[in-house]
Amino acid sequence: MSALAITSAAVALADRAGTEGLTMRRLAGELGVATAALYRYFDDREQLLVAMTDLVLAETPPPPPDLVGWRARIRYEAQQEWQIYRRHPWILTVLARLRPPLGPALFDTLDRTLSALDELDLSRTQLISAYLSYSALVQGLALVWTAERSDRIGGPESAAPTELAALVAARPALDKAFGPTGPRLDLDFDRLLTDAVDMLLEGVAVRHAGSTE
Incomplete structure (x- = not known):
């Protein structure tokens, strides 16, 4: 058994039962080990959620090298995030909170999106505002899709x-x-996401009179 094997099994369990069904005892039962064995790899469930989130977000392939323009780059990130929510609906409740589990894959995703927005040479406040508006849009549609x-x-x-x-x-x-x-x-919902992101990016472009690519 390894930390990766435990994390993969935890992701599969959460895909079926959601985070509310993810307990260390239940996970240990599925792995056929004592619950105490899991704590040799993870201090608690929160640390396990960090590893699970990082593993799932790492599924996102890097943008193709020929993808240029801030709008195209953000559309790409939105589509990739959307697909993750469809494959792993539980991760929405993990990410959509003030202090999401922080790991390398999440930082990579954030940096790519912020870098694309920053092509408009936004101030720090404008950059955070634009990013949070974008993030709320994608996560909000994912929440509606999950409920539907x-x-x-x-x-x-x-x-x-x-x-x-x-x-x-x-x-x-x-x-x-x-x-x-x-x-x-x-x-x-796939079309809704595309249209909604395009409307948001159009608004960002008009407000900040930046690149129109």
Whole structure:
């Protein structure tokens, strides 16, 4: 047994059961070892989460060398982050907090995105603001996708109550977006991510009058 084997098994367990189902005892049971054996490699569950996060983020391939322009580079990072959330939904709850587990792979990801944004020669405050807006966008869509996926797993979509439909119909903008009279709403989250990131980057470019590539 090695730290890498334990971390890989922990990732597989979290993929199935989420972080709420990840306990040192359960992980030890799946590995067929005593719980105490895990503590020879990891001091606690938080240290294990750091290793798991780093292992998962390391799945992201480096940007192709011919990828140029700050927008293209950020679009690439957004797509890679999005795919990680789809493969490992549990990591969203680990990263979307004030103090996420810090490791080399996370630092690499952050540095690539910040370097792309900094092509606009932003101030420190502007750089952090632009990055947090971008990060909140990607993580927010991933959260909605995760909830949507969970709802669909739970069973067939139920019809909206008559009272709810009436409340929607009485509000023109709400009815236009979600009313039953329009075409069936089937959200393509991959397309949503692309469009949303493009809108955000357009806003950053306009505000800071930087590169338009």
